[in-house]
Amino acid sequence: MLTIGIMATCLAAALTLHAGPSTAQSNIRSTDRAEVAWKALRDEHFGDRPIVDGSDVIALDAPDQAEDAAVVPITITDKRADTDRPSIERLWLVIDNNPVPMSAEFRFGPAAASATIGTRVRVNTYTYVRVLVDTGEDSLYMVKHYVRAAGGCSAPIGSDPTEALKHMGEMRLRQVRRNAGDAARSQLLIRHPNITGLQMDQLTRHVWPAHFVDAITIRKGDALVLDASMTFSLSENPALEFDARRGASGPISVRVHDNKDNTFDKTWQPQTAQAAHEEETDT
Amino acid sequence: MRVWRLAVVVLSGAVVALSAAFADDSAKAALAVSERASGVYVHEGAQADADRHNRGDIANIGFVVGTRCVAVIDTGGTPTIGRRLKAAVERETNRPVCYVINTHMHPDHVLGNRAFADGDTRFIAAEGYWRALSARASSYLDSAANHIGVDADESWIVEPDRMIADQATIRLGDRTLTLTAHQRAHTDNDLTVFDSKTGTLWLGDLLFVDRVPSIDGSLTGWLDVIAALEDRENVDTIIPGHGPLGHDLKRMLGPEKRYLSHLRRDVRKAIDDGYGIDYAVANAAREERDDWRLFDQYHPRNVTAAYTELEWQ
Ligand SMILES: [Zn+2]
Secondary structure, X not given: OOOHHHHOOOOOOOOOOOOOHHHHHHHHHHHHHHOHHHHHHHHHHHOOOOEEEOOOOEEEEOOOEOOOOOOEEEEEEEOOOOOOOOOOOEEEEEEOOOOOOEEEEEEEOOOEOOOOEEEEEOOOOOEEEXXXXXXXXXXXXXXXXXXXXXXXXXXXXXXXXXXXXXXOOOEXXXXXXXXXXXXXXXXXXXXXXXXXXXXXXXXXXXXXOOEOEEEEEEEEOOEEEEEEEEOOOEOOOOEEEEOEOOOOOOOEEEEEEEOOOOEEEEEEOHHHHHHHHHHHHHO | OHHHHHHHHHHHHHHHHHHHOOOOHHHHOOOOOEEEEXXXXXXXXXXXXXXXXXXXXXXXXXXXXXXXXXXXXXOOOOHHHHHHHHHHHHHHOOOOEEEEEOOOOOHHHHOOHHHHOOOOOEEEEEOOHHHHHHHHHHHHHHHHHHHOOOOOOHHHOOOOOEEEOOEEEEEOOOOEEEEEEOOOOOOOOOEEEEEOOOOEEEEEEEEEOOEOOOOOOOHHHHHHHHHHHOOOOOOOEEXXXXXXXXXXXXXXXXXXXXXXXXXXHHHHHHHHOOEOHHHHHHHOOHHHHHHOEOHHHHHHHHHXXXXXXXXXX
């Protein structure tokens, strides 16, 4: 069993722990049992809309204990895909105890084959990660997963920020899967320092100003796959897995926007995207 | 010679008594060091993570004595360890410490620096050291407080007087040390120290022996540095950052090179085959598990670091 305590010595894990692991765990556990943070968030973002258990609609895969709090991989699987039930139109990712809990919001368009997505997030302290979806029915559906990790938002910037800026906006599109036998999905990789604004140089008291991707739009041909907005909760060099409709024609085009109003565009012609699919089905 | 030795013992006894007024009991005892080459003294830290039992004494640290003065190379995980190392210097020689050289910014190597910070001692590290240490200082201090159980504060962090971008030499009188900064590898500020008089090479954490290496810089960079180092000639004694010393450079680097190569091979394959990070963490380089101490604590993070590095190559 890996404990947070063990990780911090030589490894420069940059875990900002204010108490020993067991204390931190029990403190947060007791407040989370009441889900105080969530109750306030719920009212703020979803008002009186009923929220019901969503485990038949979506699955949330996240580690119980994150190896690296600044890179916590999560996968959200759409269980309504290929069914007759109303499909997922919107999806919210909430990390209760992060500085800005409402971490990302996704809207899915006609070129989305499903609402299945994957990304990597920062986790600042032990917390519930939750996903809510809107299918156009009366109630929202929700699932949650408790993640033990700490320091992700204040973890030192991985590379020299001036160096990172040189490559900012570079993008890649590739095919990924979680396990053998899984269907491959497209993954967009974006080079961006994604600075949280919470990474302080303790000695100079210099805080790197926040600079992060705040919107991603993906289209296939003219049709929308998804339109997403997010905070700095995504990891450095954001990664986003998505599920575009295979039948839809045209190139995959991506527009990325950041909070300093930079815009980055990239288009992959169908043969590139298609070649990747075919290569995947061959293996 | 005998008389001179006696004088040193009396003198260092006085110094130790003086410093004991400011420190806890364990600070009185000089750290156990052994002379591994002429004038080269090394203390081997515990092969464990810092805890209340080892009190942060987990890295290999030591000093080189010249006819003019002494260079200390890494200072341990707390000022108490630094003071005990200083007491060991004073037991072996009456020459002053003119340099503290830090092989990189990790806390188990630098948090003893303060013990040497009150005189004419100059602090030297590689370019990038101060940026990296400043960004992580608060978490290092929190971690020392939590895991070692000491009061840690910012006075533990000493700003270097000089940072080396490439290579530099420092003179200690009859001997000259060559300091070499390396490309991003274990960290982005790895520095090695070579004493040509005895052929002693201090590798810092560019070499882990028995304890699993931890990647806080670049996997591919580290493999490049190993390739450049392993055929080096005229090296008689090798001092790793963690684990026992030895004399055969290529053989000592072998297991680390194999681990990092397996990690690179498997993570690359996972990326090429379209698997995500979690798959790589569960599957990469698992055959290495029985060969390393602290594998379960550090390996999963190494995989994550390797994955996010290699996916952009
Ligand atoms: Zn180290």
